[in-house]
Amino acid sequence: MTTTDETRPARPAGRPRSARAEKAIIEATLDLISESVSLSELSIEAVAARAGVGKTTIYRRWSSKEDLVVDALATLKAPIPPLEGRTVREDLAVYLEVIGREACDVRSRCVMNIAMNEAGRHPQLVERIRQAVIKPRREALGALLRRGIETGELRPDLDLPVAMATVVGSMMWYVKSAGFGGVEEHPEDLVERMVDHLMAGLAPR
Amino acid sequence: MTTTDETRPARPAGRPRSARAEKAIIEATLDLISESVSLSELSIEAVAARAGVGKTTIYRRWSSKEDLVVDALATLKAPIPPLEGRTVREDLAVYLEVIGREACDVRSRCVMNIAMNEAGRHPQLVERIRQAVIKPRREALGALLRRGIETGELRPDLDLPVAMATVVGSMMWYVKSAGFGGVEEHPEDLVERMVDHLMAGLAPR
Numbered sequence: 359m360t361t362t363d364e365t366r367p368a369r370p371a372g373r374p375r376s377a378r379a380e381k382a383i384i385e386a387t388l389d390l391i392s393e394s395v396s397l398s399e400l401s402i403e404a405v406a407a408r409a410g411v412g413k414t415t416i417y418r419r420w421s422s423k424e425d426l427v428v429d430a431l432a433t434l435k436a437p438i439p440p441l442e443g444r445t446v447r448e449d450l451a452v453y454l455e456v457i458g459r460e461a462c463d464v465r466s467r468c469v470m471n472i473a474m475n476e477a478g479r480h481p482q483l484v485e486r487i488r489q490a491v492i493k494p495r496r497e498a499l500g501a502l503l504r505r506g507i508e509t510g511e512l513r514p515d516l517d518l519p520v521a522m523a524t525v526v527g528s529m530m531w532y533v534k535s536a537g538f539g540g541v542e543e544h545p546e547d548l549v550e551r552m553v554d555h556l557m558a559g560l561a562p563r
Numbered sequence: 564m565t566t567t568d569e570t571r572p573a574r575p576a577g578r579p580r581s582a583r584a585e586k587a588i589i590e591a592t593l594d595l596i597s598e599s600v601s602l603s604e605l606s607i608e609a610v611a612a613r614a615g616v617g618k619t620t621i622y623r624r625w626s627s628k629e630d631l632v633v634d635a636l637a638t639l640k641a642p643i644p645p646l647e648g649r650t651v652r653e654d655l656a657v658y659l660e661v662i663g664r665e666a667c668d669v670r671s672r673c674v675m676n677i678a679m680n681e682a683g684r685h686p687q688l689v690e691r692i693r694q695a696v697i698k699p700r701r702e703a704l705g706a707l708l709r710r711g712i713e714t715g716e717l718r719p720d721l722d723l724p725v726a727m728a729t730v731v732g733s734m735m736w737y738v739k740s741a742g743f744g745g746v747e748e749h750p751e752d753l754v755e756r757m758v759d760h761l762m763a764g765l766a767p768r
Contacts, residue, residue, distance in 0.1 A: 399604075471676040474739070492740070506765070513767045520753075520760045523737035524729060531732025532725070534679070535697070548725075555725045559764020560711070562718045 382409040383416055387430040392468040397427065397476050397483070424483045427469070428490060434466040435491045438498045446506035447553060453499060454529050454549045461533040462544075499525060528552055587614040588621055592635040597673040602632065602681050602688070629688045632674070633695060639671040640696045643703045651711035652758060658704060659734050659754045666738040667749075704730060733757055 386408035390400055402423060406413045420426040438456055441449035460466050470487070477484045499522050506512030529552060536544060545551070591613035595605055607628060611618045625631040643661055646654035665671050675692070682689045704727050711717030734757060741749060750756070 467679075471679065474672075474676065496740075503765075510767065512765050513763065516765065517756050517760050520733070520737070520756050521765060523740065524733040524757075524760060526740070527732030527734070527736025528725070528729040529732070530736055532728035535701075535728065535731070551722050551725050552729075555722050555729060555764075557764055557766040558718065559760075559762055559766075560708075560717050560721065560726060561762040561764075562715065563768060 379409070379411050379415055380419060383411060383419070383426070384430045384433055385409070387426055388434070388465045388469065391427070391430075391472060392465040397423075397472055397480055400427070402426075424480065424486065427473075427483060428486045431466070431469045431473075431487060432490055434463055434469070435460060438495055441498060441502050446502060446509065446511040447557065449502050450525065450556070451549050451553050453502065454525070454552055457495070457526060458529045458533060458544070458549065461530050467534075495526075496522065525556060528556060584614070584616050584620055585624060588616060588624070588631070589635045589638055590614070592631055593639070593670045593674065596632070596635075596677060597670040602628075602677055602685055605632070607631075629685065629691065632678075632688060633691045636671070636674045636678075636692060637695055639668055639674070640665060643700055646703055646707050651707060651714065651716040652762065654707050655730065655761070656754050656758050658707065659730070659757055662700070662731060663734045663738060663749070663754065666735050672739075700731075701727065730761060733761060 383405060386405045387400070390404055390408060391397070400423060402413055402416055405426070406416055409416075416426065420429065436456070439452060441452060443449040443452060470491075473480070473484055473487050500518065503512060503516060503518060503521055503525075507514055507516055532544070532548065532552070588610060591610045592605070595609055595613060596602070605628060607618055607621050610631070611621055614621075621631065625634065641661070644657060646657060648654045648657065675696075678685070678689055678692050705723065708717060708721060708723060708726055708730075712719055712721055737749070737753065737757070
């Protein structure tokens with residue numbers, strides 16, 4: 359990922375160097391977390407050592423470990439693209455594609471799992487992750503399903519909280535159980551099949 | 564949980580004392596894991612100290628840390644009850660009830676999450692959890708859904724792997740996202756609503 363920097367002959371002073379250090383710090387944070395150092399044990403010292411920077415470089419940019427972890431997680435979680443396709447079905451596919459890709463990212467999964475596991479110890483961190491990552495995703499999906507009810511593409515009597523859990527959970531669990539079985543590759547048509555299944559449900563028509 | 568033992572005046576020698584020690588060791592293991600000590604850092608020393616037993620007491624019963632963790636996890640994971648209700652719908656409710664109860668157990672969730680996070684480091688442990696916990700659950704659900712297809716209660720063209728992910732994932736994600744929001748209480752009719760939703764799907768009929 360640093361190839362461009364390394365091969366570029368001349369580099370302007372100041373900002374790029376700082377940007378490079380930031381990137382190294384973020385990567386070090388994510389690596390250390392995904393190596394299962396718990397949040398409590400994640401130290402600025404360890405991040406500094408791994409990133410090859412001094413602790414002051416980190417403290418200049420992030421005032422606490424929580425800030426650093428939230429920013430590191432944010433780099434893995436791209437904003438949900440606007441869901442404005444022609445049909446709700448198409449947008450559901452876009453949504454599942456995004457969360458499926460995120461769920462496949464080992465580091466992203468680790469940070470989320472560890473944050474969950476330590477919710478009791480780090481309530482503020484969990485709250486910030488909730489605001490930065492979970493809430494926008496929930497809102498986007500809620501708006502999409504409500505739009506589908508309005509347009510008649512989805513059932514008028516849809517149980518929204520359960521429907522949302524079903525959409526997200528289907529993809530999350532598929533990825534998780536594949537990972538647990540040691541299989542990280544998913545069928546190419548997974549999103550399409552999942553949308554088909556979610557739309558149709560289990561019962562015969 | 565040890566009340567019965569403590570209030571019982573006379574206690575036969577040997578087995579009960581050993582059973583009590585075993586219970587303390589299992590509890591200490593689960594507590595330490597759920598306090599987010601990673602598996603790599605979980606030590607027999609720490610378990611012995613927490614349980615108030617000597618290390619030899621642990622080694623007499625468990626030859627490795629992996630054995631201990633698998634046995635500890637097994638105490639949280641009751642076997643899936645036989646799914647032999649009158650209808651597939653009823654059995655689906657039983658299944659969701661069981662996995663929902665398990666998913667609500669913080670310690671159970673922690674052990675599973677940590678094992679997942681460290682799958683690369685502890686492949687044998689993950690394989691044993693897969694055999695002891697995940698495989699029987701997958702098989703029970705697979706058999707149930709296949710029965711439903713045969714009886715006509717479920718769609719003949721059901722996409723089985725996706726359907727399984729949807730059933731399990733709906734409950735898991737509901738519990739997980741509720742936990743992330745700090746809400747651990749679920750509506751009393753959650754299982755019923757979930758079965759309704761899973762059967763009917765998203766599209767209008």
